[in-house]
Amino acid sequence: MSLKTHARIAFAAIAALAFAGSAVAQDCAPSKWGADDEIGSANLVTPEQVLMASKLVKKGMSAPLGITISRDTPAFAPRSxxxxxxxxxxxxxxxxxxxxxxxxxxxxxxxMWFGIGSQIDGLGHLGDDGRYYNCNDAKEISQIGGLTRLGVHNVPPLVGRGVVIDMAKHFGKEFLEAGHVINAEDVKAAMEAQSIEVKKGDVVLFHTGWTDAKLESAPSEWGAGEPGIMPDVAEMLAEADVMAVGADTWGVDVVPPPAGAKVFYSHVVLLRDNGIYILETMNTGPLVEAGVTEFMFVLGQARVKGSVQMVINPVALW
Incomplete structure (x- = not known):
């Protein structure tokens, strides 16, 4: 191959990369909360939302949504x-x-790694095409000493209406198996059957029974897979303008995903595309056992500057 041919190939490759980078930049739309926004759906926490949620506390009951963790808690490798x-x-x-x-x-x-057990995924946790929420470039914000933007320390207290959708009940099972797909039609049907309406600013939690069934009895199995949602569920909830989406599973997305589907792509839809927080390994069992479908959700996470995720223990009150 001649030097000229090598040069043409190199030029074509550089041009392709430049075009791709330009396309990514052009495809990235600034947040609806402004080009400088770093907190995404936390903007939905307003005095009106907090007062509305407080009216859901009628029995004076509460439950922790976080689980107890230790050095033995299975975690997404190599976390410890x-x-x-x-x-x-x-x-x-x-x-x-x-x-x-x-x-x-x-x-x-x-x-420890902050992504163990019950946790919140911040907007700088997972992106795609080299970009995170609000067009933030991975090369610019991802620093070894902490994120320069989108850190979890920026997130104000998340307070609002919470709802729990019992997907195990919907499918007539005690718990859903790893790899069990939950799509948008499933969620719509479950919401209708359980008389649940998702509203703007809600925290939506899915109960699959996975953690109650497997975390203690089969921890290796628990951490190797999980039932979970598909991206169409994330898109549906983003259209509803929710504040956060969570589940009683370690990753919310279905693992393993169906053939041909992208792994953890609901994370991309929620975090990168819409600035919606993800809550993992939520302790939904007590709510389901108590017959609670809506409640007041309160979360004040530790504020470690530049953190990507944070171990949490939100509280449900009803």
């Missing part, structure tokens, strides 16, 4: 958790508090 409890300065009969008394105390040291 390690904790040590220490007693600083308490060797040789020293006075650790300096008050002249016999006080003792414990501290804890933890090394």
């Amino acid at each position: 958790l390690s904790m040590q409890v220490v007693q600083p300065g308490q060797t040789g009969g020293t006075d650790p508090l300096g008050y002249g008394g016999g006080g003792v105390y414990n501290d804890d040291i933890i090394q």
